[in-house]
Amino acid sequence: MRTSLAAILVVFATSAWAADVGEVKVARGVAHIERGTEQLPVQVGMAVREADKVVTGANGTVGVTFADNSLLSIGPNSALAIERFVFDTTTNAGHFDSTLSKGTLAVVSGKIVKQSPEAMRVHTPTAIMGVRGTEFVVHVDDPKH
């Protein structure tokens, strides 16, 4: 009985830590994070988790630093989903998959890419970017133009 309670507490503690994969460091204008059924207004210091979707309005920009030192910024009128983020601080092995469905994304890759080129991938509706380092911008064309 005691063992199982301890086991539950350990699982709870590690899942709370493991869920946070990055943190908002820059937030300007209107932006929110879709987490499950919730819509959370973005603010500096907010944790970013796997499966979060960052959505910005016409004047919104958001900058996030991830656990492996990857830096991402999301421009105005954009939507970026964090599909998968796995990072091992001992081996620096990991995977980072995100999907930009609209708008603009800037990336400075981190330790995951330094350890394993193309372990970071950015998906758009029609392409997949394999990242071997370091800085780049992706913009999904506005369908109205």
Place this chain on the structure above:
Amino acid sequence: MAVLAVAALIALALLTAPTKPGETVVVLPAPDGHVGTVVVHRGDTEQVLHEAYAASRGSELTQLSPWQVERAYGSTLKALPAPPAKFLLYFITGTDELTDESKLELDKVLGALRERPSPDVLVIGHTDTMGDPDANDVLSAQRADTVKGFLVGIGIPAERIRTGGRGERELLVPTDDNVDEPRNRRVEINVR
């Protein structure tokens, strides 16, 4: 006749079907001038971008100017978080005690924390190649925990500090196995 009708139907379908938006990808130089590589996969085709301001638009490869990038993507680039500030601390051989120079580095860590809006700290320990690699994983993690203790001692909240140990995987000074090298026995602090 039938062929023409099918062709006309396909053309109509292409005109009316909602087309997926394409994308533009541009590789940028890092502040230190280094230019990385991005591989753009579209279906079976692959484009490799590895020059500063090289851009891929659909199947077209072009070269943009820094001015064009600034005009189109400046507001996004401006929102990139500041790169981590990095500090190296060294231990007096065989102890948990920092060298005098490293104690001064701790003051600089506090300075970097004050410059950031919501600072968090990553502490990564390293060892030299003396001894067993598995034991060095443990030792490097212990060094990181020791430094975390120092940081908590100067007022940084423990929940804002993450630690890890890289063992002997990331030598600052490359050496053979079983080499005593003080510069490899270090802890790296990133303020983010």
